[in-house]
Amino acid sequence: MTDTQVPSTLAERPTDPEHGVPVPFVGEYDDGTRGVGELNRKRVIQCALSRICGLCGRSLEWRVAFLGSADDADRNGFVYPPLHEDCAEAAARLYPVLAVPALGQQAGLREWALVVTGGFELERPASRGGDQRILFRPNSVASDHRFRPG
Secondary structure, three states, rough: OOOOOOHHHHHHEOOEEEEEOOOOOEEEEOOEEEEEOOHHHHHHHHHHHHHHOOOOOOOOOOOOEEEEHHHHHHHOEEEOOEEEEHHHHHHHHHHHOOOOOOOOOOOOOOOOOEEEEEEEEEOOOOOOOOOOOEEEEEEEEEEEEOOOOO
């Protein structure tokens, strides 16, 4: 991986030894454990409330991007926190081709979606049962791109 393939802020992240890609900010825990498929709930909420990129961990600008499954885009509810547009574009090149659960997905995906928006709403689970994942609901969608890795 070269610096020209990813934004410098993402290139500065620790590298996953198994996959050779940057470990996302929300994929890292305080005890040092980390992984490309992990979602540290504490950091996911931090990203939402402090407007921090889920990949590089830096402050977000006005437009943000969401990367996830086509189903996430169809229901307008992403499990992965907001990203810088350039981090999302780099992530779309790096993580889907791994064909492993990555970026909060429970399985490797055949089709991904990249949505750019002006803002989002945070939706926390209503009860203690069922799916406990936090959802991010984009509003004012500027673009929606679907793609298949590889």
